[in-house]
Amino acid sequence: MSKRQRADIESISGLEPEERATELPPTYVVMKVVPDIHEKALQWLATKIRAKKSDGGGELVAILQPKTNAEEEYTFHISATKIKLLEIAEDIDLVKPDPRGRPREFTVASLDDFLIDGTTIDDLLTIADRQTIVLHELENIRALEYEKFIPGYPLFKLHENQSIVPLAHNKQLITKIYPLHDDEELKKLAGSWYMPRWFKQPIGDIKEYFGESIALYFAFLEYYTLALVVPSVLGLFGYIFTETVPFFCIFNVIWVTLFLEVWKRKSNELAFKWGTIGMTSLDEPRPGFRGFMGVDAVTGKVCPQSPRFMTYVKMYAVSLPIVIICMILAFYLMLISFWAEDYMKELFSPEDYLVMIPSIVYSILVTVISAYFKDFASFLTEWENHRTQSQFERHRVTKLVLFEFVNNFLSLFYIAFVIQDIDMLRSQLQTMLLISQAINNFQEVFMPLGMNYYSTKKSQSLKQQKTSHKTNPEVEQEKAAAGSFPLLNIPQLQPDDPRIKQVEAEGAMEEYQDTFDDYLELYIQFGYVFLFSSVYPIAALWALLNNVLEIRADAFKMCQLFRRPFIRKVKDIGAWQRSFEVLGGLSILTNCGVLYLSADIRKRFPSYSDVELLIAFMCIEQLLLGTRYLIHIVISDKPEWVRVALARKSYESKQALKFERSQKNKKILFRYRTVQ
């Protein structure tokens, strides 16, 4: 941004330069650094945060929180000037509604367009926007050519233009980076979110506070829960009048297809409103993207470049085989648990409690292995070096879903089609569905609640201990300062600043990783409900009841139990869409297969031979697959109004480009003529 532009903004926003200097900047992001960090590294980090862009810096405002003892981490409160915030808002293509209410990329030059009805610059960017911007700039602090390693740590190598903060975070120098909650906003949000009796969620407000990724999860959860109402009612009906089950099954598989296709429309609608629909794999790379610095083919800016095919090679030649081997191993583990159970049944009576040991051991093993595989999948996907966060997430989720599919569903397939015991399948399904729901609810709400309670108590008692044998707080503080290094040029917070308490309290909260666990829970439930709905039609009802609770529990946990997460922009639910679709497709196979195997059908059509029955079921299956394909074709991915709005935008852009080029051309022509 030129100096003139800065002056422009200042005059537009009515801000006097002095005003800003005297103001105490609010804390947007907190960064905690290990207490035993090398002095050089700490000073370097602090300098980098505040340094100029041209020096690889973040041009941010950093304030140090005074330490109360030597073991305490260094806590930086990070903020930014208003001009910086606006500048970066333009850079990251932040989307805001324009005067006509249409989402539009914000630009500094057209600032006034966005200041509608007496709103000021302060209202324009929400706290969440500012936090996103500060994080963006933190992640864009880059190493200069001569900075070969982190000062004080010759082993932590840097290459030119490497993003520093993710590396320091990865190497455990930075322990935590988190934005702060906005208590007032949060209270408002909670009041309209999980307090009302009916579950129409304020998706727009959730998006404003928690970002697109989380808002989309809740939109999906709500939509899926609503979609469950019809199968629940029909399932209850099928539970009572068992002869209706085949029709219920056929209805279900069509319903699932419809539901997923319509969700795609709904998701695109939201993505359009949120301005994320245009996200592509060619957008700005994620900070972890490795590559040589080069001119970007799309934007012409200098940013890391890495050939796409290397990623493909890594994915298909290494990751895919490894994941398949893991899946096969998980499959064998399942088989072993079945064999062990059979063996135990032979040893003891089938009613003996000891018989349950193999399945209990298997469940525990699966949980442990899943946790390890999660880290492993993240490592593999990181190594594959995907350009954008969305791509990274998609490929990570794909790996995890494949693995979890084996863990959660293959035992059901085995019981249904190898053991061919429908009663066993039903009881297994029932146990797994209900137990998994119980465990999940416990894990999600009660455990964090308990841990939170425990950790608050602990920190309180620690503080009490300290204050009890404290004589003079100033002496104590000097002592603490003695254990730390004097930081050049970094202002310190007043020790009585109210923010310190908030920062510590939120720092002690559990971190919200990402939406993976939440989606996985729905995915497994979806599988239990629809894969074998012919065997256990009432599953939909249990799922519905669970989800009505789930919405509140998840909302409560987001608002009360977790540290505030950073906003993550997404345009859709990523790999989950396809994962659910594959389950939907498989449900046709499994339901037809189970119906064919059930004794019921044979009783009802005694005159048909096995081959004839099988062929009949095959035909039904193929017809259902065909119907699925037709539904997929007929329902377009985007609603008409979104298509029109996108086309209009693209048309306007093209016209602007034409105009710009013609203007340039005229100038050239003019110069050419005057020279002649």
Add this chain to the structure above:
Amino acid sequence: MSKRQRADIESISGLEPEERATELPPTYVVMKVVPDIHEKALQWLATKIRAKKSDGGGELVAILQPKTNAEEEYTFHISATKIKLLEIAEDIDLVKPDPRGRPREFTVASLDDFLIDGTTIDDLLTIADRQTIVLHELENIRALEYEKFIPGYPLFKLHENQSIVPLAHNKQLITKIYPLHDDEELKKLAGSWYMPRWFKQPIGDIKEYFGESIALYFAFLEYYTLALVVPSVLGLFGYIFTETVPFFCIFNVIWVTLFLEVWKRKSNELAFKWGTIGMTSLDEPRPGFRGFMGVDAVTGKVCPQSPRFMTYVKMYAVSLPIVIICMILAFYLMLISFWAEDYMKELFSPEDYLVMIPSIVYSILVTVISAYFKDFASFLTEWENHRTQSQFERHRVTKLVLFEFVNNFLSLFYIAFVIQDIDMLRSQLQTMLLISQAINNFQEVFMPLGMNYYSTKKSQSLKQQKTSHKTNPEVEQEKAAAGSFPLLNIPQLQPDDPRIKQVEAEGAMEEYQDTFDDYLELYIQFGYVFLFSSVYPIAALWALLNNVLEIRADAFKMCQLFRRPFIRKVKDIGAWQRSFEVLGGLSILTNCGVLYLSADIRKRFPSYSDVELLIAFMCIEQLLLGTRYLIHIVISDKPEWVRVALARKSYESKQALKFERSQKNKKILFRYRTVQ
């Protein structure tokens, strides 16, 4: 375009205004009008063509060809000024390579960008471009508010802004509209197209001369022919060593999927190069699109508007049921022919020639009904009122393909799965494949060749007759003129103008309808080759041989036998892509089914029961369907470089829009401040 802009172009192009006036404009499009047209209507048409845009006119140049006798049609030679051509080239977003060779929309203001290396304006627009532009303007001649009907024909009602030329064409007042061949270009094209021994076609040149639609057909034909090489070799192998057939089948269905997915990439690549990739259903409406005049939601221009859902209602509530009924009737017709054949076999000995009567009658009936159905489908699709030509084509082709599927393939399904006679299937397949190829080649080349020869001879003899008892050509011409009306303000061609001969010769040629018949031929062949490749593996080889000839035959027919067609812009092969894909999917079912039914397999696995074999084939089928889905996911629709180029363009446009908006904003701000 403003006057100043016009002056700009004139100075850029180095054209003096007088130069244009004295020049005899070349004929781009020929329009023939019935000889018995009402005088008023003729005068009105001629005036409209030359009238100003604001008067609903075409602003074109029209020259009348002198009539040699009263029964001859009125022939207008239609041309346009250079400025008009450039102006419309911009309006229709004509794409030309810019200095860096990247396709870019032409604009008058950036004219100089496109004049690379000493090319002049005359080289910039090809003859085909000019013909397209003139046609576009002809189709944009519109009725004014007070023009309630075509003068002289009170029954031919007009509504405001209705496109006149298509209506007059439809009502048979205009008999023919066609562009003229460019003999020099055509000779060059033919030389590099069907004369060389190997069949690497000059797709770029074909596109320049015949347009995107036809060029894409030839690109597809070439690509498909190349793809047939592998199945041909393997099929020959399978023909000799019959035990390899099951593997050959599995290979084939995967090959088909791969081929179609890769074609999508190739097609997108061509569409990008040709600048048609961005075509959407929201583009400029086709001339036949009916609706009230309103502001377009995308472009803001005034053009016909009609709610999309009306089209959907018509499609799904009326057209779809009708097409399904037609398909069922066609299916019954097929059944009746089978029953009749059985009946004949009972009456006579099975070797009697009389037994063939039902199938011969059936074939003839199918041909006749197909021809009627084609008109009917066009009528239905026209009535559905699709906005763009591409949509119109897609829905028309879908209807026709569904109907032709029943006519061409259902008898094979019937033989395979109802009669379950594999030998009968093989002989039927062989007969249908070879006969259809023979008939097609005959129809496509020899018939038009003969007809052309016949009609040229006839017209020559007619002329000779006339000239023989002609005494004075001038008297004769006066006589002819007496039968026609004097047209105001329309210049006449000199009677010895060499163009007259060309216009008459090309007018006598057959009209090239569209690519439908060509694609249909490939589609039917594709079905014969892949649906039952387990039964008749050598079909691929016959198809390959046929297609090597077909390329030349089609190219010859395009260049020599048909009147020049207008350019039709397309971005893909439309409904054909999906039609081929559905056949590919079905081929998995049919091949697995036929393999299961064949006695061969039972002999080879005698220890397996029927149910076990059936389950095995079901599993293979499901696996193949899964593989198909995977291939579909893994192969992205567009090559990486096209994705990057599109993203760059979209990025540049967005930047331009941002810039334009900020400029506007600054101006407003400036005004606001100066007023204050």
